[in-house]
């Protein structure tokens with residue numbers, strides 16, 4: 001298998017918030033990697049903008065440092081060539097300063113991408129300034145980071161602000177989970193194989209568990225996180241997207257609108273979630289270890305750093321099949337996976353072996369990307385007929401060697417922006433539909449005054465989450481080994 005790199009067309013990428021954390025950690029190193037492998041053409045240019053009053057040399061020094069830190073395998077000559085494509089124009093995102101300089105810095109005959117690596121409060125204002133300055137040409141794209149709003153009303157306002165200046169096919173709303181290799185593999189698994197699709201429904205599937213567990217806490221991001229919580233930060237976007245790709249009908253083709261039409265249908269079919277089907281938690285302060293409340297600096301905060309909930313998709317394919325979603329910080333392991341539990345065999349012909357277990361298909365997103373199928377076999381050996389569950393395990397790293405090394409999600413997504421491919425980006429109606437499902441759930445616990453339960457750092461989450469599953473006679477998959 002040979003990995004192919006097809007260079008994209010020449011572009012000017014204007015990076016707003018160029019001195020910010022995401023730009024330094026992900027976007028600039030990502031662009032460097034694409035340059036290194038030959039996907040970013042020599043004629044491409046990156047124009048950093050921010051309010052800081054520095055010149056291009058000053059910005060290049062900043063970029064050099066970020067590449068050294070976040071792309072440590074860099075080569076000096078390649079980095080020098082990359083930096084020769086980088087410029088800087090100081091721009092006041094909401095004031096008048098800098099916009100005419102930015103206009104002068106842009107070429108008219110190449111693709112333009114405006115990447116807004118800034119808070120959502122600045123999206124509409126920047127879009128308007130770009131439009132007023134005549135920079136939003138028909139060949140421009142605008143890229144916005146998550147969070148895409150705080151609730152349905154703010155997401156609608158953002159959509160209106162962006163659409164007043166750009167057309168929907170020019171707007172790229174990032175959900176970096178869609179850029180992860182195994183997330184795309186989920187579509188390949190479902191729609192490039194004939195084995196699974198006939199079984200992919202309520203007749204054969206008992207339930208689905210989607211887990212995104214993290215070991216990190218919210219330290220350093222407390223101010224943002226405490227306004228969001230796990231529901232807004234992770235469920236509304238990343239986990240809903242994973243659920244959509246797992247549950248959607250086969251799109252007629254792999255094109256942006258065919259795929260996104262099917263995802264929207266899943267979100268719109270989501271039923272309201274009952275309070276008893278939600279478990280929220282906060283990691284506690286422990287001896288020697290600050291807890292959530294210390295990290296956000298508010299001893300009275302009721303924001304959740306963990307959430308588990310049971311979702312139902314009200315359509316023919318999924319009637320009665322629960323989708324259990326859970327995500328949390330400071331948990332026992334860093335693990336993201338989708339586990340599809342097939343129904344138990346209806347009848348056993350084997351005497352004295354107890355009930356048979358259903359197969360479980362696990363799609364591991366990170367770490368150690370791969371696919372496992374829990375299968376029942378005869379236990380080897382003489383004397384009696386016993387069964388045991390074993391994993392048919394495919395680690396992509398083992399199966400594909402170097403070809404399994406996939407670019408960071410951001411690299412893939414930025415190149416898709418330049419190529420003009422929106423398949424892996426959220427459409428405006430999709431973001432709104434997800435908020436329309438999430439908003440009443442949040443309002444519900446706010447109105448009831450629910451407090452998140454405490455959980456130990458390094459655990460699997462609060463007891464309440466275990467109970468949520470136990471009540472249904474099921475068990476969560478273990479987090480962390």
Ligand code: BG6
Nearest residue numbers: 146176214216233234238336366
């Ligand atoms: C971000 C969230 O979108 O995703 C973070 O804001 C979270 O809170 C992160 O830590 C997880 O991303 P990944 O790629 O590390 O799984």
